Amino acid sequence: MxxxxxxxxxxxxxxxxxxxxxxxxxxxxxxxxxxxxxxxxxxxxxxxxxxxxxxxxxxxxxxxxGKSLIFTAAQVKWIKDNRHLSQTVVHQEFAKSFPGTSITAAQIVSYRKRNKILTGRLGRFVKGDAPWSKGRKIGSSPNSKKTQFKPGQQPKNTLPFGTERVRHDGYIEIKVDRENPYTGGRGWYVAKHKHLWELVNGPIPKGHILKSCDGDRSNCDPSNWMAIPRSLAARLTGKSGRDYDNAPAELKPTILAIARLEQAARDRT
Structure with a gap:
């Protein structure tokens, strides 16, 4: 204390x-x-x-x-007159103007900060400023070109279309010949059950999601998936007390029918 x-x-x-x-x-x-x-x-x-x-x-x-204990009056005047110099250059020029001085770069920087001797630079691009590369052709060195990707070249670890992977929630994803919206390249992973279902039945209706009939998320056969209203899905989860996915197969139709009736009654009210 x-x-x-x-x-x-x-x-x-x-x-x-x-x-x-x-x-x-x-x-x-x-x-x-x-x-x-x-x-x-x-x-x-x-x-x-x-x-x-x-x-x-x-x-x-x-x-x-009212005087500095480190810098002389002449040195203070020089620092103020050369306020435009950057921190990396000001000490070099200071040493040339005052040879033999023991003043360090850190002392000059600290003095400028304490006395608000600003360079006038904002640390960002200002509208109307020309970039340093304007009018210059910027290329790469011959050595770096040796390791650059060539047009159409694919990395060695590129996986073919049709490659599958399992997500953390048990759904299977498949790589299809579709443009990657982030890179612009070909190849995009989508949910396999959704991809196969849409090939047979067309796009999923608005406001609907796909639900596995047997509760097995790895069974991607289109006949095993049904489109249900998104609002109905909450009545089939474990939190609802029914847990459709883990219920016995003979009870699944009854659970689904009760959930549909409850949702229909809710929609009427």
Whole structure:
């Protein structure tokens, strides 16, 4: 459990604000001596000055002097005059203008951020900007062409039409000669039972789905599937208490008939 923050009197707060130019350690020592507070710590002074917005230590010297403790006036002027330079270039040019300096690239970047010396770039394309490749023919190197796909070439792992796979829910999918809407290539996996049923009966009526007559999703024979209203499907699931798919074969027609009657009564109301 954290200890509660110390309480300061108005006189103590006024003294700390007036003497916040000291380092935090010296501020804590002088405060404890003046107000007889043996428990005053450097962290407490730091926390208080931060909450109140009072500069302390080196930061106080910088704010009160209005000058940077790292950069000279000439260097500050140079940084402002060359604000358009990117972060990767500004240090290189700075070192050329001030040879022998120990200033690092990170210090320049930090100074520009603290003082809001912006380059003017937004970091995104602006309407009317010309791309760097405008008017240039961009090609690939001869070496990269060796491994590029040729027109009509298929990957080695391409599977033929008619390939089947089993989905996680037990339905079988089959690869048919249809355009892939995502890649534009030939080959698309569809539900096998739906594909075979539509070949025999045409498109599924609107608002209907296919239901397996024997409850076996892997039996894709068109005669094993019937088109039922989507609203009827909920009355045949396990949650309805009937569980049509796992019911005995002799009870399936009765379960289906009861579900149809209930749905018809519901539609009338």
């Amino acid at each position: 954290k200890s509660p923050l110390p309480r300061y009197t108005a006189e103590e707060l006024a003294w700390i604000e007036a003497n916040c130019k000291m380092s935090r350690a010296e501020l804590a020592r002088q405060f404890a001596k003046k107000f007889d507070r043996d428990s005053a710590t450097e962290d407490q002074m730091k926390s208080l000055c931060s909450r109140k917005g009072w500069a302390a230590g080196p930061e106080a010297k910088r704010r009160n002097s």
